[in-house]
Amino acid sequence: MNKKLRDAVYGLAIGDALGVPYEFKKRGTFECTGMTGYKVHGQPEGTWSDDTSMTIATAKSLKDNGGKILTHDIFDNFLAWKDEEDFNCNGVCFDIGNTTWDALATGIPRTDVDSNGNGSLMRILPLAFVDCTDEEIEEVSAITHGHEISKKACAIYVHVARRLLAGEKIQEIIPTLRYGKPFDRLCVIDRFEERDIKSGGYVVETLEAALWVLAKNDNFKDTVLTAVNLGKDTDTTGAVAGGLAGIIYGVDDAFARKCLEVLRGKEIIDRCLW
Numbered sequence: 001m002n003k004k005l006r007d008a009v010y011g012l013a014i015g016d017a018l019g020v021p022y023e024f025k026k027r028g029t030f031e032c033t034g035m036t037g038y039k040v041h042g043q044p045e046g047t048w049s050d051d052t053s054m055t056i057a058t059a060k061s062l063k064d065n066g067g068k069i070l071t072h073d074i075f076d077n078f079l080a081w082k083d084e085e086d087f088n089c090n091g092v093c094f095d096i097g098n099t100t101w102d103a104l105a106t107g108i109p110r111t112d113v114d115s116n117g118n119g120s121l122m123r124i125l126p127l128a129f130v131d132c133t134d135e136e137i138e139e140v141s142a143i144t145h146g147h148e149i150s151k152k153a154c155a156i157y158v159h160v161a162r163r164l165l166a167g168e169k170i171q172e173i174i175p176t177l178r179y180g181k182p183f184d185r186l187c188v189i190d191r192f193e194e195r196d197i198k199s200g201g202y203v204v205e206t207l208e209a210a211l212w213v214l215a216k217n218d219n220f221k222d223t224v225l226t227a228v229n230l231g232k233d234t235d236t237t238g239a240v241a242g243g244l245a246g247i248i249y250g251v252d253d254a255f256a257r258k259c260l261e262v263l264r265g266k267e268i269i270d271r272c273l274w
């Protein structure tokens with residue numbers, strides 16, 4: 001198996017599962033220090049959510065098609081997750097975003113400016129491991145999230161992941177992320193204080209928060225815990241940051257190994273990787 005792909009997807013799944021018990025909670029009202037269960041979603045310890053399900057559904061399609069991007073096949077996997085409990089560690093789909101639900105139910109993604117939740121960013125990471133164009137990244141976003149902002153966020157994230165895979169440091173990458181609004185803070189994101197970093201469901205907030213926690217920490221544990229402890233969309237911020245943290249640090253240290261011990265559905269994840 002591709003070790004870096006495994007590190008990335010398991011890093012994402014750990015961040016997701018750490019955040020699930022605290023989703024929607026306000027910053028400062030809780031402290032995540034490791035895997036725990038129940039609370040917000042009533043799920044046992046180590047349960048991952050839609051972020052991981054849709055990531056591995058995407059990875060499985062890439063695996064089945066020799067790395068080729070076939071959006072209809074990825075769509076079919078998403079449907080199998082939503083309707084048939086595939087790609088699910090739980091048997092029940094307990095967490096799905098409205099924009100994703102609508103797109104999967106109708107086959108038509110929303111393209112309006114209010115549909116820029118982080119629902120495509122959270123599942124796009126496997127594309128960093130295949131040879132594909134920005135256009136293809138955007139098409140995969142647009143299976144559910146068709147607005148320019150969501151599509152662009154996915155492309156930026158995949159580019160960052162590829163550069164980390166090539167051995168660049170996050171501190172070197174951040175100043176080069178020069179884009180117009182609403183991505184204009186990315187190139188200086190490491191200069192902001194925690195109070196300036198939002199962590200709700202808006203895709204730009206999630207991308208900013210993930211890059212910020214990566215810049216502010218120097219190991220896997222602190223990166224994913226800081227991401228979750230930002231509050232609000234804890235599982236997705238944890239997943240988006242955790243995927244990149246997995247690439248940088250691997251998931252082999254004591255904290256990550258302890259998390260992996262209780263992470264549910266590892267055989268479901270492994271089936272989707274190559």
Ligand SMILES: [Mg+2]
Binds near residue numbers: 049050051235236
């Ligand atoms: Mg989720």
